[in-house]
Every structure is written in structure tokens, then in C-alpha cells.
Amino acid sequence: MHLPVMRDEVIEALDVRERGVYVDGTLGGGRHAEAILRRIGPDGLLVGIDLDNEALERAARHLEEWKDQCLLIHGDFADMRRHVREYGLDLVDGVFLDLGMSSDQVDAPERGFSFMREGPLDMRMDRSQSTTAATLVRNLDESELAGLLRDLGEERSARRIAHRIVEERAKSPVDTTSRLAEIVEKAVGGHRGRTHPATRTFMALRICVNREYERIERGMEEAVHLIKPGGRLAVLTYHSLEDRRVKRILSRHVGSWESLQEGGSKWKGEDPPVRWVRRKPMVPAKSEIADNPRARSAKLRAVVRLGPEVDERMRS
Numbered sequence: 256m257h258l259p260v261m262r263d264e265v266i267e268a269l270d271v272r273e274r275g276v277y278v279d280g281t282l283g284g285g286r287h288a289e290a291i292l293r294r295i296g297p298d299g300l301l302v303g304i305d306l307d308n309e310a311l312e313r314a315a316r317h318l319e320e321w322k323d324q325c326l327l328i329h330g331d332f333a334d335m336r337r338h339v340r341e342y343g344l345d346l347v348d349g350v351f352l353d354l355g356m357s358s359d360q361v362d363a364p365e366r367g368f369s370f371m372r373e374g375p376l377d378m379r380m381d382r383s384q385s386t387t388a389a390t391l392v393r394n395l396d397e398s399e400l401a402g403l404l405r406d407l408g409e410e411r412s413a414r415r416i417a418h419r420i421v422e423e424r425a426k427s428p429v430d431t432t433s434r435l436a437e438i439v440e441k442a443v444g445g446h447r448g449r450t451h452p453a454t455r456t457f458m459a460l461r462i463c464v465n466r467e468y469e470r471i472e473r474g475m476e477e478a479v480h481l482i483k484p485g486g487r488l489a490v491l492t493y494h495s496l497e498d499r500r501v502k503r504i505l506s507r508h509v510g511s512w513e514s515l516q517e518g519g520s521k522w523k524g525e526d527p528p529v530r531w532v533r534r535k536p537m538v539p540a541k542s543e544i545a546d547n548p549r550a551r552s553a554k555l556r557a558v559v560r561l562g563p564e565v566d567e568r569m570r571s
């Protein structure tokens with residue numbers, strides 16, 4: 256079992272403090288949460304949210320030792336302020352988001368996330384929702400499918416793949432991972448390079464099934480307004496499209512300076528709510544990548560909330 260991706264860097268980026276209240280919006284197996292709990296000590300509180308009930312059950316077992324300091328919630332991080340307020344909390348010291356799917360989800364054939372494992376074409380993080388990847392593959396028309404693969408997966412052969420899916424589904428349902436992987440492989444004419452030809456198709460479907468980009472947008476907006484002055488938001492991403500999106504959303508909140516004619520400078524427009532902890536994202540150490548290939552493309556971005564108490568110190 257690997258350590259959670261960039262564990263120490265996450266704790267540093269969040270500047271986790273003793274007795275703090277932290278939200279882990281993507282609890283998963285609870286391994287980053289464990290690292291947070293170890294830091295906040297017996298008087299701190301961790302709010303863990305996940306769309307996936309199985310992840311919550313696993314995390315509850317993993318975090319048994321800290322059960323009195325954990326609130327585990329089945330829900331969407333896009334609704335984190337509502338979830339937190341339902342427990343009478345107002346502002347928190349930090350929010351962490353570890354985006355995408357977990358290795359537990361990928362490794363479970365019945366969840367249908369991986370083209371490497373034979374299973375139903377499902378891909379729902381929240382199994383109480385009705386739309387699965389098979390629903391999309393069955394119901395979207397050819398141009399909608401092509402658009403989805405192009406926009407969410409940056410798939411260069413989107414039109415060819417969409418065309419082939421539509422041809423094949425007329426013969427028999429495309430409702431398993433292996434059948435879809437095979438169709439994509441045939442559409443693009445076999446393997447190119449080291450990555451499997453179905454990688455981007457699977458990624459695009461997963462993003463669409465779980466409305467990932469819409470939720471990231473809303474969740475980060477919520478997080479920026481949920482952290483107290485001096486509190487931090489840290490976000491881990493695993494592919495460039497996701498990272499670009501996170502960077503763009505955070506940049507909107509960070510704002511920029513403009514120089515004044517009379518000397519000095521002031522914020523352009525309204526005072527921004529946050530500033531970067533570091534302008535450049537943090538990336539894993541080479542040794543971590545060697546040990547855990549999943550960490551290979553990880554990027555960690557973090558912002559700190561500004562406010563009356565921290566303005567001067569943070570802006571310098």
C-alpha cells in the first residue's frame with residue numbers, strides 16, 4: 256500500500272494546525288484525512304465528504320481510532336457549506352480536495368472505471384444516481400458523443416470513435432468495459448505509444464457521468480468562502496485538463512496588483528479573497544513517483560484566505 260499522494264506536501268500546503276477544523280471534500284479511503292487528524296490532535300475536527308458510500312465505509316474503518324473527531328458525510332463537495340452548516344459549523348481552517356477517482360474505485364471491476372478490468376460500464380462515484388457510462392454510450396447521438404470525447408478527454412480521434420460506437424451499438428449493447436475498450440482500439444487502429452487507446456475515452460465518460468468539472472467549479476467557489484482568514488484551500492489534480500481548470504478558477508479569486516501613478520500599488524478591482532501560497536504548483540518528489548506511478552502527474556495548488564487579520568502579513 257502506497258502512502259497517500261504527496262501526503263507531507265498536502266499537510267504543509269494546508270498548514271494544518273493543532274485544534275483546527277478541516278474539511279476533506281474527497282475523503283476516499285481516508286488516508287490524507289488520517290494525516291490531518293494526526294496533526295490536529297484530540298481537540299481538532301475533521302469533516303470528511305464523499306459521493307461514494309463504499310469509500311465512506313472504508314474510511315470509517317480506517318479512521319476508527321479518531322471516530323469522535325470525525326464527521327463523515329455522504330454528499331457532494333460542491334455543497335460543502337450546506338453540509339458543514341448542518342453541523343453548526345461556520346468557517347473552517349482549511350479545505351482539501353484530492354480530485355478524480357480513488358485507486359479503490361479503479362481496482363474494483365464492478366465499478367467499471369477501468370478498461371483493464373472486465374465489468375459493467377458504470378463509472379458512478381455515487382451509486383445512488385441513475386446515469387451510468389453505459390447510459391451515455393447508449394443515448395447520446397454521434398455528434399454529442401464526439402463532442403464529449405473531444406471536450407472532456409481531449410481525444411484527437413473523437414469523431415472516429417463516436418462513429419464506431421454508434422455502428423457497434425446498433426448490433427449489440429455497449430455495456431461492458433472490455434467491449435468499449437475493444438471498440439475504441441479498433442476505431443483508432445490499435446495502440447499508439449505507451450498509453451492504452453481507450454484512456455481518454457474512459458476519462459471523458461467518467462468526468463461526464465460524475466459531472467466533475469461542474470462540481471469542481473462549485474466546490475472551489477464554496478471552499479474559498481468557507482475558509483477563515485489565514486485558512487487554506489489545497490487541491491491535488493492528476494491530469495493537465497483538470498489542473499488548468501483548477502488554476503483558472505483559483506486565479507479568478509487571487510486577483511492582481513496594479514501600480515499607482517503616485518507610486519505604490521493597489522488591487523485591481525475589488526480586494527481578492529485569497530492569494531497563492533506558492534505561485535507554482537508543488538509536484539511529487541522523484542522518489543515518490545518511482546514508488547507510486549499514480550503520483551506521476553500530480554500537481555498540488557494552494558491558496559490562503561485573506562482578511563483583516565492577515566491582510567498585511569500575507570500581502571507582503
Ligand SMILES: C[S@@+](CC[C@H](N)C(=O)[O-])C[C@H]1O[C@@H](n2cnc3c(N)ncnc32)[C@H](O)[C@@H]1O
Nearest residue numbers: 281283284285286287305306307331332353357
Ligand atoms: C482521489 S480519491 C481521494 C483519496 C483520499 N485522499 C485518500 O486519502 O484515500 C477521490 C475521492 O473523491 C470522491 N469524489 C470525487 N468527486 C467528489 C465530489 N464532487 N464530492 C464528494 N466526493 C467526491 C471520489 O468518490 C473518491 O472517493
